[in-house]
Amino acid sequence: MARPREVPGFDCAEPFADAAARIVGVRAGEVFEHSAGVLDTAGIHRVHDMRVATRRLRAAMEMFEPCFPPKMFRKARKEVKALADALGWRRDRDVEIEFLERFLVEGADRDDLERVKQLLAQRQVEQQRANEDLAPFVTADRLEKLRRRLGKLAEKAK
Numbered sequence: 001m002a003r004p005r006e007v008p009g010f011d012c013a014e015p016f017a018d019a020a021a022r023i024v025g026v027r028a029g030e031v032f033e034h035s036a037g038v039l040d041t042a043g044i045h046r047v048h049d050m051r052v053a054t055r056r057l058r059a060a061m062e063m064f065e066p067c068f069p070p071k072m073f074r075k076a077r078k079e080v081k082a083l084a085d086a087l088g089w090r091r092d093r094d095v096e097i098e099f100l101e102r103f104l105v106e107g108a109d110r111d112d113l114e115r116v117k118q119l120l121a122q123r124q125v126e127q128q129r130a131n132e133d134l135a136p137f138v139t140a141d142r143l144e145k146l147r148r149r150l151g152k153l154a155e156k157a158k
Contacts, residue, residue, distance in 0.1 A: 016064075016067060017067045017157040017158050018157070019064070020060075020064035020067040020068070020154070020157040021067075021154040021155070021157040022154075023060050023064070024057070024060050024061055024064060024150065024153065024154050024157075025150075025151075025154050027053070027056050027057040027060045027061075028057055028147065028150040028151075028154075030053040030056065030057070031050060031053040031054055031057055031080075031083075031146075032143060032147060033053070034046060034049040034050035034053050035050060035138055035143055038050050038087075038134070038138050039131055039134065039135060039138065041094070041127060041128075041131060044091075044094040044098065047087055047090050047091050047094060047134075048091055048094075050087055051084060051087035051088060051091050054080055054083055054084035054087060055084060057080055057150075058077065058080050058081065058084065061073070061076065061077055061080065061153075062077070064157070067157040067158060068153055068156060068157060069153075069156050072149075072152065072153050072156060073153065075149065076146075076149050076150055076153045079146050079149065080146070080150075082137065083137045083138075083146070086130075086133055086134040086137045087134060087137075089130045089133060089134070090127065090130040090131055090133075090134050092130075093123055093126050093127035093130050094127065096123045097120065097123050097124060097127060100116060100119060100120040100123060101120065103116060104116055104117070104120070
């Protein structure tokens with residue numbers, strides 16, 4: 001699991017808007033850093049890391065909301081939330097699959113094996129659907145558009 005970048009603390013001499021731009025920029029950068037390979041269902045921690053990064057970004061955006069132009073802020077927040085929701089849907093399936101696979105190996109009762117295998121197969125189908133739903137959010141074009149939108153938002157901090 002990736003650790004978040006250290007964001008230098010507040011400097012009382014730093015204007016609030018400057019802190020907003022800096023911190024939102026760092027948190028946005030983390031989202032994009034974790035986007036590589038996020039659709040690989042064998043690497044489920046990538047989804048987790050990107051999802052956590054989106055949550056941190058949203059928290060920073062909301063904390064500094066008064067610094068940003070309202071319309072720009074709403075559009076950016078909406079895009080980040082949609083990405084986070086798609087990541088969350090996929091992540092939930094990943095966690096369930098990981099649990100069921102471990103349960104099959106470590107402790108499933110013989111009488112339950114077939115039911116657990118059926119449930120696992122259902123979750124794997126759902127994982128693929130969730131991945132298909134996530135795919136449009138993590139295309140290079142869409143991520144670049146979000147990167148530009150967040151960059152402009154940070155530039156407009158006042």
